[in-house]
Amino acid sequence: MAEFVLTAGAWLGAWAWDEVAPRLRDAGHGVHAVTLSGLAEKQGAPAGQQTHVEDVVGEVERRQLRDVVLVGHSYSGIPVGQAAARIGGRLARVVFVDAEVPVEGESFASGWWQGQAAFEALLAGDGGFWAPLASDGFAGQGLTEEQIARITGGATPHPGATLTESVSLVRPLGELPATYVKCLLDGPEPNPVVSELLRSEHWRLVEADTGHWPMFSQPDELARILLDAAPGAGTADAGAAG
Secondary structure (H helix, E strand, O other): OOEEEEEOOOOOOHHHHOOOHHHHHHOOOEEEEEOOOOOHHHOOOOOOHHHHHHHHHHHHHHOOOOOEEEEEEHHHHHHHHHHHHHOHHHEEEEEEEOOOOOOEOOOOHHHOOOOHHHHHHHHHOOOOEEOOOOHHHHOOOOOOHHHHHHHHHHOOOEEOHHHHOOEOOOOOHHHOOEEEEEEHHHOOOOOHHHHHHOOOOOEEEEEEOOOOOHHHHOHHHHHHHHHHOOOOOOOOOOOEEO
16 A cells, blocks of 8 residues: 655645545555645744755655655645655655646746746745735635635745755656646646656646645545555546546
8 A cells, every 4th residue: 555645835734635635544545744844833943945855755764654655736846856756766656736846956936927036026025935825816726715714724824945945856857657637727738847747658647627726625536636646556547648
């Protein structure tokens, strides 16, 4: 059976997986939801980009996990991708859930749609943190009002250094066994970096008819996709492409 290590995106902690984790455990797998430094119950802890990589690697090594399925959602694809490249033979698969992916020498801020300078100015205006979205920022993502309230109620400011420090990859991502989950309400196509990685024989694309936070909007479907990524499960059926 697999050991799932789950890491949610910006502003969120391990609690974001509360509806997905039991479904994976019921299927007989180990589940380890990670809160990254500086967020949720770890709020106030100093954190940079490599701190978050170490949070994920440390979870795997401390628990001596094998047959690991690393799962990174949104921002967390960046540290999780780096961690996947570091844990060697412990890795079974990495799953990027509508996620950013690490690019050597770049950062989350590098790919900001308004440019890095604009993003860094945004952080500076909030004391070096990325403030959580307000409720209206979740519109059109397949979430109920109750689900939006749950996200916004649990969200904490995201430490800015984790978003501006550069990536360091010890192995090309295209060599890793990977699944990319594209949530279609957040855009019909993966970004160009992901599209290029999907040309690798080791990567596959799975499309989900929901928004950017599927652990809230469609926990059953996300759990199914993750179970399909477990060792020996084979390629996902419905919604799979590429």
